[in-house]
Structures are given as C-alpha cells and as structure tokens.
Amino acid sequence: MFVSTQIQLAARPQGWPTHDDFRTVQVTHGPLQDGEVRVRNAFVSVDPYMRGRMNDTRSYVAPYALGETVTGGAVGRVVESADPSLPVGTAVLHQHGWSDAVQAPASTFRAVAEIPGVPLSVHLHVLGMTGLTAYVGLTAIAGLREGDTVFVSGAAGAVGSSVGQIAKLLGAGRVIGSAGSAEKVDALTSRYGYDVAFNYKDGDVRGQLAAAAPDGIDVFFDNVGGDHLEAALDAFNDGGRAALCGAISGYNTTTRAPGPDNLANVITRGLTLQGFTLAGYLHLAPEFTQAMTGWFGAGTIAYDETVVDGIEHTVDAFLDMMRGANTGKMLVRVDG
Structure with a gap:
C-alpha cells in the first residue's frame, strides 16, 4: 500500500x-x-x-x-x-x-x-525557480547595466531577497528595497546586499523612495504593484526599465484597482515596462545555474x-x- x-x-x-x-x-x-x-x-x-x-x-x-x-x-x-x-x-x-x-x-x-x-x-528557491526569476528579470527583461540604481518591491520575499544580491553581483551601483517590517528591512541591508531599505507600512511609498533614491532609479523589479509601481514611475530616470514580476497587492481584491495616476511618465521619460513569466526564458536556466552555483559555492549568496x-x-x-x-x-x- x-x-x-x-x-x-x-x-x-x-x-x-x-x-x-x-x-x-x-x-x-x-x-x-x-x-x-x-x-x-x-x-x-x-x-x-x-x-x-x-x-x-x-x-x-x-x-x-x-x-x-x-x-x-x-x-x-x-x-x-x-x-x-x-x-x-x-x-x-x-x-x-x-x-x-x-x-x-x-x-x-x-x-x-x-x-x-x-x-x-x-x-x-535560491538554486531554483525563484533565483532564476530574479536573474531573468534583471538581465533579460530589465537589461541591468553596471552602475544602475535598482529598486525592488517585496524585497524580503523569496524572489526579492535574491534580486538584491544578484543585482550587486552583476554590477548595480545602488540597490533599494521595500519590505513590511523593521526586521525585514534590517535583513535587506544586513544580509541581502541592499544599500538602503524602507518599511512601506511607515507611510507614503513615493516619499520614502524619493528619499532613498535622490538621484532617481534606473531599474524597478516589481513584485507588488499598486502604490509601489506608482512610486517607481515617479522616481524613474529617463530610459528606466521595469521588470514586472508580480502584483501581490491586488491578488485578493474583489474589485478592480485604479491604474497608476502617473502613467504618462512612461511616455515623457521613455520608460520600458515589461511583464514576464519564466516559461519563455527557461533557455537561460543553464546560464543562471552556472552563475548561481559559483556565487553559492563562494559563499556570496545568503538565503x-x-x-x-x-x-x-x-x-x-x-x-x-x-x-x-x-x-x-x-x-x-x-x-x-
């Protein structure tokens, strides 16, 4: 039996x-x-x-x-x-x-x-689909460049905690994350490679992101949507790129949420917002595995x-x- x-x-x-x-x-x-x-x-x-x-x-x-x-x-x-x-x-x-x-x-x-x-x-997670998601979003979708300032929503989750570390290893100049508790915010900067982090429950996300990124952001890795997406649209430098991975803020809503009130910034700043799922990018798995295995073996990845x-x-x-x-x-x- x-x-x-x-x-x-x-x-x-x-x-x-x-x-x-x-x-x-x-x-x-x-x-x-x-x-x-x-x-x-x-x-x-x-x-x-x-x-x-x-x-x-x-x-x-x-x-x-x-x-x-x-x-x-x-x-x-x-x-x-x-x-x-x-x-x-x-x-x-x-x-x-x-x-x-x-x-x-x-x-x-x-x-x-x-x-x-x-x-x-x-x-x-880190050696599997969540790690691959972080890698694909930063490389194939957002086209991360050396020196970029990166903002990550839901940064203390399974994907977000990998995004910050991979971004720094790939040459990002500054990585900013949001999370929902003081303990998570501390983990972002003490464990996951983030240069600065804030608690979105402390108040206005736009204001907190503006203070964390006074020179703007170049890449946004979004796991949350909603007010985090609006904040990123305000903070983007010209030519900014967003990898839209998830929108957990709306997963359990029963009514349609209003769209961003600053979507015109996509036009005026020449932004690129691209959603993605892994199905179309599984060909990058060997490349990711080689890179992550090396980072993991060298002890540079925390989880x-x-x-x-x-x-x-x-x-x-x-x-x-x-x-x-x-x-x-x-x-x-x-x-x-």
Missing part, C-alpha cells in the same frame, strides 16, 4: 482564501507500473502565483481545477522505482505540488544534485527560509505567506 496525503482546491476563493476553500484527502495508489517512481517529499513550496491559479480566469497558465490537488514545486527522494533513470535514494524536483508523497511517471521528476550540509529545499512543519499545515503556510509573514522562502517541511 502506498498512501499519500494531498491538499485539493475545494472552492474558488472570493477575496482572501480561507481554509474552507481547500480539503485534505488520502489517496491510495495502485501497484507501481513500469516507468513510474514513488517519491516521499521533503519540502513543498507555497508561492504567490498560486493565488492567481485559484481563479477561473485567463492567465499565462491554466487555473487549478476544483477537486484536484494544488500543483507546484516540491522536492523529495525516490523511495521505490520502476525506472532505472531514477534509482531509490535519488533526490528529485517536481511540480506535483501539495502532497506528502507522489506516484507518477519518472519523466515528471528531475534529479537534483545534493550539496553537503545544505538542505534540499534550496532547489525550491533565509520560513518553514512550517507538516503537510496538514500547508494551507496555513500559504495564507501566512500571502500576508507577508515570511522572510525569504516560505516552505512546508514534510519529512524532518
């Missing part, structure tokens, strides 16, 4: 998700077939983009189906195998999502290298994890992450 505990989407959230929008089920799997493997997860990822997939609307990827397991990143270890390419004990990364165990074709898993003394969870224990607390972790309770990557530890 091979039984897994899985978290499914039971209802489409209206505004902020609640526990009633999810259900936990036990799934009994049949005999292992040729070409299949069984994996016990070590860590499961919860990410802001998942909120968008809970809505039945057009997006860059299909919405989650009601009554189906919430898919997303997870990392674990093969415990039984009917495919010689993934023998028992292999550490694997996959997108089967919110469950403590998985039985599926070996082709849906990717073996990952284990780093002595480093948890497998790093493959879900933090906010870990919630137990697959049964996955929804708690997701809701806490949406409220900004995490510093660095929010994870569920399935197998301690």
